Amino acid sequence: MSYRLHVNGQVHTVDVPGDMPLLWVLRDSLGLVGTKFGCGQALCGACTVHVDGVAQRSCQLPVSGVGEGKITTIEHVGTTPIGARLQAAWLEIDVMQCGYCQAGQVMNAASLLATTPKPTRDDIRSAMAGNICRCACYNRIEEAIRMAAGLDPADDAQDEEKAHAV
Amino acid sequence: MRSDRRMFLKASLLAGGGLALEAFVGAPARAAVAARPAALTAFVSIAPDGQVTIVGKNPEIGQGVKTSLPMIVADELDCDWAQVRIVQADADLARYGVQVSGGSMSTPTNWLPMRQTGAAARAMLLQAAAARWSVPATELATSKGRITHAASGRSCGYGEVASAAARLTPPAPDSLRLKQPAEFTIIGRPIAGIDGPRVLRGEPLFGIDTRLPGMLYAVYEVAPAHGGRLVKADIEAAKAAPGVRHVLPITGDGNADSGLADGIAIVATHWWLANQARAKLAAQWDLSAAKGHSTERYRARAQELLAAGDGQELRREGDPDAALAAAAKRVSARYGYPFLAHGTLEPQNCTAHFKDGRIEIWAPSQTPARGRELVQKMLKLPALDDVIVHVTRAGGGFGRRLLNDYMLQAAAISHALPGTPVQLIWSREDDIRRDYYRPAGWHGFEAGLDAAGRLTAFTDHFVTFGDGARVTRAGTLTLTMPPADLIPHLRFTQSQMPTVLTTGWLRAPGSNALCFASQSFLDEVAHAAGKDLPTLMRELVAEPRVIAPFGGRGVPFDTVRAKGVIDKVLQSSAWAERAHGSRGRSGEAARAKGFAFYFCHHGYFAEVVDASVAGSEVTVHKVWVAGDVGSQIINPFGAENQVRGAIIDGLAQALMGQSIEVVDGVVQQSNFHDFRLARMPITPDIEIAWVKSDHPPTGLGEPALPPVIPALTNAIFAATGQRIRSLPVRLA
Numbered sequence: 001m002s003y004r005l006h007v008n009g010q011v012h013t014v015d016v017p018g019d020m021p022l023l024w025v026l027r028d029s030l031g032l033v034g035t036k037f038g039c040g041q042a043l044c045g046a047c048t049v050h051v052d053g054v055a056q057r058s059c060q061l062p063v064s065g066v067g068e069g070k071i072t073t074i075e076h077v078g079t080t081p082i083g084a085r086l087q088a089a090w091l092e093i094d095v096m097q098c099g100y101c102q103a104g105q106v107m108n109a110a111s112l113l114a115t116t117p118k119p120t121r122d123d124i125r126s127a128m129a130g131n132i133c134r135c136a137c138y139n140r141i142e143e144a145i146r147m148a149a150g151l152d153p154a155d156d157a158q159d160e161e162k163a164h165a166v
Numbered sequence: 167m168r169s170d171r172r173m174f175l176k177a178s179l180l181a182g183g184g185l186a187l188e189a190f191v192g193a194p195a196r197a198a199v200a201a202r203p204a205a206l207t208a209f210v211s212i213a214p215d216g217q218v219t220i221v222g223k224n225p226e227i228g229q230g231v232k233t234s235l236p237m238i239v240a241d242e243l244d245c246d247w248a249q250v251r252i253v254q255a256d257a258d259l260a261r262y263g264v265q266v267s268g269g270s271m272s273t274p275t276n277w278l279p280m281r282q283t284g285a286a287a288r289a290m291l292l293q294a295a296a297a298r299w300s301v302p303a304t305e306l307a308t309s310k311g312r313i314t315h316a317a318s319g320r321s322c323g324y325g326e327v328a329s330a331a332a333r334l335t336p337p338a339p340d341s342l343r344l345k346q347p348a349e350f351t352i353i354g355r356p357i358a359g360i361d362g363p364r365v366l367r368g369e370p371l372f373g374i375d376t377r378l379p380g381m382l383y384a385v386y387e388v389a390p391a392h393g394g395r396l397v398k399a400d401i402e403a404a405k406a407a408p409g410v411r412h413v414l415p416i417t418g419d420g421n422a423d424s425g426l427a428d429g430i431a432i433v434a435t436h437w438w439l440a441n442q443a444r445a446k447l448a449a450q451w452d453l454s455a456a457k458g459h460s461t462e463r464y465r466a467r468a469q470e471l472l473a474a475g476d477g478q479e480l481r482r483e484g485d486p487d488a489a490l491a492a493a494a495k496r497v498s499a500r501y502g503y504p505f506l507a508h509g510t511l512e513p514q515n516c517t518a519h520f521k522d523g524r525i526e527i528w529a530p531s532q533t534p535a536r537g538r539e540l541v542q543k544m545l546k547l548p549a550l551d552d553v554i555v556h557v558t559r560a561g562g563g564f565g566r567r568l569l570n571d572y573m574l575q576a577a578a579i580s581h582a583l584p585g586t587p588v589q590l591i592w593s594r595e596d597d598i599r600r601d602y603y604r605p606a607g608w609h610g611f612e613a614g615l616d617a618a619g620r621l622t623a624f625t626d627h628f629v630t631f632g633d634g635a636r637v638t639r640a641g642t643l644t645l646t647m648p649p650a651d652l653i654p655h656l657r658f659t660q661s662q663m664p665t666v667l668t669t670g671w672l673r674a675p676g677s678n679a680l681c682f683a684s685q686s687f688l689d690e691v692a693h694a695a696g697k698d699l700p701t702l703m704r705e706l707v708a709e710p711r712v713i714a715p716f717g718g719r720g721v722p723f724d725t726v727r728a729k730g731v732i733d734k735v736l737q738s739s740a741w742a743e744r745a746h747g748s749r750g751r752s753g754e755a756a757r758a759k760g761f762a763f764y765f766c767h768h769g770y771f772a773e774v775v776d777a778s779v780a781g782s783e784v785t786v787h788k789v790w791v792a793g794d795v796g797s798q799i800i801n802p803f804g805a806e807n808q809v810r811g812a813i814i815d816g817l818a819q820a821l822m823g824q825s826i827e828v829v830d831g832v833v834q835q836s837n838f839h840d841f842r843l844a845r846m847p848i849t850p851d852i853e854i855a856w857v858k859s860d861h862p863p864t865g866l867g868e869p870a871l872p873p874v875i876p877a878l879t880n881a882i883f884a885a886t887g888q889r890i891r892s893l894p895v896r897l898a
């Protein structure tokens with residue numbers, strides 16, 4: 001089957017079975033490898049993209065179900081103000097370790113900030129609970145989201161981690 | 167850590183001008199090392215425009231080595247970090263020597279050679295500038311990639327004299343003056359990971375992102391049970407499935423542990439189509455080898471072995487039997503822990519392209535050079551140079567990618583399809599079911615206390631897996647496990663049983679399990695003696711001394727450094743104020759702190775966990791960490807990330823129900839719903855304190871992990887009175 005997809009402001013035509021998840025269309029048909037495969041079962045969030053601005057697990061979204069939806073991936077999210085702020089915050093406090101989950105984390109966080117510009121600690125923790133970071137960069141992911149939201153990074157956290165030398 | 171192998175430097179002119187400086191370790195003149203080629207440990211070049219290029223030698227798996235090792239070179243070079251570009255090296259044992267990211271060894275083995283290389287390049291640039299201006303080099307100063315002569319007011323960038331420097335003879339590494347820590351401008355500064363911006367733009371970096379013209383995607387279906395062999399396969403239906411190009415039954419070498427497993431490769435235009443076609447395979451497997459291999463049975467057998475007696479003696483000091491017989495108080499308990507999977511978030515994958523008798527490979531491997539040799543052997547290629555291994559960034563390692571099974575599979579598939587690049591990707595289910603698991607283990611401990619409450623005797627009967635002759639990978643007992651060497655009477659014994667499961671190293675191998683068992687048991691011993699674990703541990707390390715490793719191999723244990731981190735964490739966590747916590751009244755959460763200490767991978771760590779328990783729910787509020795990894799934290803950003811990651815990793819092992827269960831060799835878990843990883847809501851606050859000591863810096867990928875598990879279980883005991891003697895934590 002042939003599908004017309006709106007991805008990152010461009011229109012692509014792909015010829016794939018309708019039940020192929022969007023993840024594999026992005027990665028293997030369009031060469032957009034920023035969106036990652038982690039579990040294939042909506043359990044890890046590595047494959048998160050936006051469809052019309054809303055975070056979706058692309059491993060569970062058949063290409064036939066995308067329709068006219070506007071897809072944004074990590075390759076393009078930096079062109080949005082929220083995406084750019086998140087990327088800057090991520091780099092400023094060196095959030096990542098291996099980095100494999102981080103596209104999904106940023107996409108999910110961008111979707112959160114779009115609906116909840118000033119999230120509480122609980123808002124962040126529940127919105128991000130579906131995104132696994134195997135390297136466990138969670139403290140800094142949370143902090144970077146607060147920074148990007150213009151909140152005091154340490155404010156809501158109990159005692160912010162301090163490293164002090166003896 | 168200290169190497170007596172001599173380092174020498176070689177300078178050459180860069181193509182296009184500029185200085186290229188290579189550092190080799192291993193003096194060819196010396197007989198002992200002549201058999202081993204000299205290995206390039208560092209490579210730095212300075213272009214005429216001032217750009218500094220440093221080769222990142224070891225695989226980047228998230229531990230930050232691609233950033234931290236070049237930081238060491240750049241600091242002694244005294245350049246501007248913004249001028250530095252880092253290039254990842256291919257796997258090349260002859261050229262680079264060991265390129266392993268494992269065992270937290272990247273930092274200790276590279277600290278000195280990296281510094282000397284940077285310092286040598288700087289000295290040559292100075293010498294070149296001195297010659298140009300006809301002034302003594304001693305009158306010149308450097309800063310941020312520029313050379314200045316204060317007296318005459320002259321200055322130039324490194325690039326301007328780089329070509330002239332390339333014609334000079336490099337100085338002897340030992341003659342170089344290295345910076346004092348106070349002079350460091352890059353080391354010790356928080357520097358963001360070098361690949362960060364590219365990761366955040368979604369650029370191709372990871373193994374799974376490799377894209378080659380005409381590339382196809384593959385899955386590799388293996389037997390449902392470990393140790394299974396392929397009998398026959400009906401592949402016609404799978405061949406006819408959408409997008410499928412090839413279906414290839416592949417007979418392995420029967421060595422499931424380090425060789426190629428039997429399997430059926432499905433190769434298609436899209437990975438998902440290859441994976442879908444697996445349902446259409448009709449294969450017959452011989453699963454007889456795995457009959458009876460079930461974790462239930464293993465557990466029962468372990469208890470029988472513990473009951474049956476002591477097993478084989480591994481180490482004895484003093485007279486433990488007499489000491490136990492004479493003890494005023496004896497404490498005994500059994501502990502156990504399960505098999506664990508690694509679950510790197512990037513599934514195992516490898517891209518291979520066999521063409522004209524040579525194979526090119528792109529792999530996220532922690533031991534790429536080892537994989538390269540295995541591929542050459544498996545494909546019977548005439549020369550090692552017929553195998554090229556490009557090292558990609560890896561989406562997590564944790565020890566899983568120290569083994570190269572997926573590389574062999576990709577090579578075998580590609581070899582069967584000459585001219586077509588193939589990317590093999592494992593599904594998450596493949597990954598959970600075919601790991602090199604952290605082996606399960608059991609301990610029967612006994613301890614004797616004298617009338618004064620001092621620990622005098624300690625015995626451990628360890629039950630592990632093995633075939634009688636050999637213990638399974640990562641299933642050995644550490645013979646220096648505390649309180650060994652700290653008390654007069656000790657015995658370690660071992661029994662084994664066979665397993666068909668492949669086992670391997672998981673972050674802080676050995677220690678991640680041994681620390682849980684031994685530090686939890688010592689907490690019991692401390693309570694029996696009427697004190698707490700930190701008090702007991704402080705008594706054991708009270709005498710300042712450096713203890714040589716048992717058997718002469720390994721790392722010495724420094725009681726002063728141990729005491730340093732114990733004292734530090736007691737202070738930072740205000741241990742004295744709330745050591746015993748508050749037992750909750752009915753309905754209320756009980757909350758308490760727990761403590762543990764361990765030494766592994768050169769690092770000393772003491773940790774305190776503040777946790778509360780409500781019913782069967784455990785909440786960790788805060789973890790205090792005190793660590794001593796030497797004189798210098800090279801990159802505080804990366805270092806703290808490693809510690810936090812290790813802490814949360816350990817907590818997940820205890821609290822997320824992690825356990826690989828097997829029935830007749832078939833792994834019962836399959837994905838992140840039944841092998842659960844930590845998620846943001848369980849993340850506690852983590853406070854890290856570095857205790858700096860006058861020792862060369864060592865690695866941080868591992869040593870922070872082990873203590874957090876017993877610190878947690880000891881906190882649970884303090885809060886509830888329930889002893890956690892097996893992992894994962896299950897509360898009654």
Ligand code: FES
Binds near residue numbers: 039045046048
């Ligand atoms: S790959 Fe889609 S949620 Fe894990």
Ligand code: FES
Binds near residue numbers: 102132
């Ligand atoms: S940074 Fe490695 S999985 Fe998140």
